[in-house]
Amino acid sequence: MLSLNLKNRTITTDKSAFVMGIVNTTPDSFWSESRGGIERAFALIEEGADILDLGAESTRPGSSYISEEEEIKRLLPVIKEIRKHSDIPLSIDTRKKNVMKASFDAGADILNDISALEDDKEMASFCAESEIPVILMHKRGNPSTMQDNTEYSNVFDEVNSYLKRRVEYALAAGIKKDKIILDPGIGFGKDLDSNITLVNRCGELLDGEYPVLMALSRKTCIGQITNREVKDRLSGTLALDLIAVQQGAFMVRVHDVKETVDTLRILDYSNKIRGTF
Numbered sequence: 001m002l003s004l005n006l007k008n009r010t011i012t013t014d015k016s017a018f019v020m021g022i023v024n025t026t027p028d029s030f031w032s033e034s035r036g037g038i039e040r041a042f043a044l045i046e047e048g049a050d051i052l053d054l055g056a057e058s059t060r061p062g063s064s065y066i067s068e069e070e071e072i073k074r075l076l077p078v079i080k081e082i083r084k085h086s087d088i089p090l091s092i093d094t095r096k097k098n099v100m101k102a103s104f105d106a107g108a109d110i111l112n113d114i115s116a117l118e119d120d121k122e123m124a125s126f127c128a129e130s131e132i133p134v135i136l137m138h139k140r141g142n143p144s145t146m147q148d149n150t151e152y153s154n155v156f157d158e159v160n161s162y163l164k165r166r167v168e169y170a171l172a173a174g175i176k177k178d179k180i181i182l183d184p185g186i187g188f189g190k191d192l193d194s195n196i197t198l199v200n201r202c203g204e205l206l207d208g209e210y211p212v213l214m215a216l217s218r219k220t221c222i223g224q225i226t227n228r229e230v231k232d233r234l235s236g237t238l239a240l241d242l243i244a245v246q247q248g249a250f251m252v253r254v255h256d257v258k259e260t261v262d263t264l265r266i267l268d269y270s271n272k273i274r275g276t277f
Contacts, residue, residue: 004089004211005178006109007131008034010088013050015264016271017051018251021049021092022217025056025074037078045088047258051251053112054078054103055093065142068096075099077105083107091135094117097126104130112213114139114188116166117173135181135190135213136166140189149178155194156201159184163222182206187220195221199240203248211250216240218255238263 003012013019025037026079041052056074057066071094079090082163083106091101091110097120100111109132116136127134138159140149152158163182170180182205184198187225202212216222222236236257241252242263254260 003277004181005269006089006133011050014051014268015261016268017245017249017264018050018258019048019260019264020051020213020251021045021047021257022253022255023052023054024058025054025078026058028250029243033255037074038081038134041078042085044257045086047064049088049257051089051091052082053091053093053253054108054244056099057094062098065095068098071096072101072102075103078101079108095123096142097122099122101126104132109133112183114185116163117170118161118166124170124173124175126169127179128176131176133181134175135172135183136163136170137183138162138185138188150191150194150237151187152190152194154221155190155197156204159198160205167206167210180210181213182210185216186214186216192221192224194205195219199244200247202244212248213253214241214249216243216244217253228260234259242267249263 001012001014002018004018023041023044025036038270044052044128048072054075056071075092082090090108091112092100092108093112094100095115100123107125111127111132112135113123114137116138118238124204167180184196184202184205186195194208199214200212205212218230218233222233222240226233228236236261237256241260244252245264245267252260
């Protein structure tokens with residue numbers, strides 16, 4: 001049984017990993033099926049998501065950042081409507097403290113920060129005071145430029161060192177160890193081999209001391225391997241998510257919740273039967 005401590009409660013799952021469903025309130029996210037706000041949120045709850053990740057600023061390669069006012073305008077109606085009907089944990093995909101504060105006040109629970117607390121110097125202290133979990137992700141540059149530099153001398157060591165520094169920063173700001181989750185940032189300034197190396201070694205990040213989120217769903221690396229367009233990458237996504245969980249991933253961030261839940265149920269049952277041998 002996996003668990004994660006939120007501010008006022010602990011959530012659990014009996015699956016091999018938490019399933020985080022993606023809800024984009026953006027008009028330009030790379031997978032159009034992830035858009036839809038409130039309707040999509042309730043559909044993913046029905047499909048069995050453990051957590052919803054709400055994003056109002058696209059971070060696909062080549063995208064541009066938007067203002068915090070626009071993010072808040074897109075997010076708050078969705079959060080408030082979800083909270084009228086469900087207590088499902090809500091993660092907010094943002095780099096901005098004011099966006100996270102407004103979302104937290106409306107009922108959100110988790111920060112998912114692609115900048116690993118770098119972009120807004122007030123974010124870490126807010127998260128520490130609010131006692132919310134934080135997801136720290138590795139990337140290079142920003143989404144508009146991140147694929148311009150994908151060379152590493154040793155991708156695992158460099159990503160691991162960066163995340164170690166960001167964890168130290170978070171701890172120094174007062175964020176508790178049990179509130180920190182790592183994300184190696186698949187597709188954020190990495191080429192195909194680097195991405196797959198990080199999937200295969202995700203459980204080794206910081207010597208396994210912190211839980212790891214893997215966000216692989218329908219990404220370019222899957223298309224590079226399968227030669228499939230975004231709409232046809234479900235099978236590849238499920239395969240790569242399965243590998244990530246077997247390598248130690250604590251959480252998978254996905255567009256296709258129902259199919260991911262089914263995949264993990266098969267893995268869990270197989271592990272159960274194997275344990276009886």
